[in-house]
Amino acid sequence: MSKAYAMIAAGAAALLALSGCSSAGGDAGSSGSAAPSYAVASSVTPHDSPTLKRAEGRGQLIVGVKEDQPGFGYLDVVTGERSGFDVEIARWTAATLGFGGDKITYKAVPSVAREQALANGDVDIYVGSYSITDKRKQAVDFAGPYFKTGQGILVQKSNDKLKAKEDFQPGVNVCSITGGTPIQNIRANFPGVKTTEFDTYSQCVESLKAGQVDAVTADEAQLLGFASQDPDALKVVGKTFSTELYGVGLPKGDTSLRKAINTMFTDGQSTWSAIFQATLGSTGKAGEQPAVDNY
Numbered sequence: 001m002s003k004a005y006a007m008i009a010a011g012a013a014a015l016l017a018l019s020g021c022s023s024a025g026g027d028a029g030s031s032g033s034a035a036p037s038y039a040v041a042s043s044v045t046p047h048d049s050p051t052l053k054r055a056e057g058r059g060q061l062i063v064g065v066k067e068d069q070p071g072f073g074y075l076d077v078v079t080g081e082r083s084g085f086d087v088e089i090a091r092w093t094a095a096t097l098g099f100g101g102d103k104i105t106y107k108a109v110p111s112v113a114r115e116q117a118l119a120n121g122d123v124d125i126y127v128g129s130y131s132i133t134d135k136r137k138q139a140v141d142f143a144g145p146y147f148k149t150g151q152g153i154l155v156q157k158s159n160d161k162l163k164a165k166e167d168f169q170p171g172v173n174v175c176s177i178t179g180g181t182p183i184q185n186i187r188a189n190f191p192g193v194k195t196t197e198f199d200t201y202s203q204c205v206e207s208l209k210a211g212q213v214d215a216v217t218a219d220e221a222q223l224l225g226f227a228s229q230d231p232d233a234l235k236v237v238g239k240t241f242s243t244e245l246y247g248v249g250l251p252k253g254d255t256s257l258r259k260a261i262n263t264m265f266t267d268g269q270s271t272w273s274a275i276f277q278a279t280l281g282s283t284g285k286a287g288e289q290p291a292v293d294n295y
Helices: 003-013 050-058 085-096 111-120 181-189 201-209 220-229 255-267 269-279
Strands: 061-065 073-075 104-108 140-149 151-156 173-177 194-198 215-219 234-237 244-251
Touching (some): 061 085, 073 085, 085 104, 085 269, 111 140, 151 201, 151 220, 181 194, 201 215, 201 234
Parallel strands (some): 173 215
Antiparallel strands (some): 151 215
């Protein structure tokens, strides 16, 4: 075990300082419970992590995120506050690596550009409903997984024709984001279904409300967030029809950084549970942390 890894891992193990108020910059989720506070690790020495060395040199950890996903990664344009499960995972990870809330730079990156952003060094890590796949592992590394969900369907509340994936028949217009696994699944397994693509799911949801598409498909946990924002207009239907495991995207080959974050997830189950309750606890879905994959 390297000195850098040992010191970061020690910071992860000592991290869990939960309080009755929100963390710096963190919000209580829709469940009403408070988000955890994250003790910033000290004496982190990233000798063998080029990503951390670069971040420490600039004094900021650049985190790639989503900004339009209620419950996961959401930016309130009025208040400037960020909230959601992924945002809290990012804050927890940053604190473990020695970066407090004032030392995090968030950068919105669409799904189609995630691998390139990590490869170019535009972001140090990416935390934004990033499903782990073998194809993506060829370009980037992943810490985690830290969340498990599956592909679901969002329709207008008045729609009684689309109730499950079996109703995705030729002529049905389904919207999803460019570069995401859901749109790839539709194209591969539902011949004849029309697809509409945007950079963000919020654009798909607006098209659904306007009657321009028949359904939006994404990971169910994300769709539940949109439905909770407008329950009179939207609903999630059917059962999930894939398995999606979210990971923290990392530059390819930074093994020390991946091991340090995996140690945080392994040792921090109580913090993970607190984050889930604060952000997704009101969805009605059980929160169970997936086992870490130390590949």
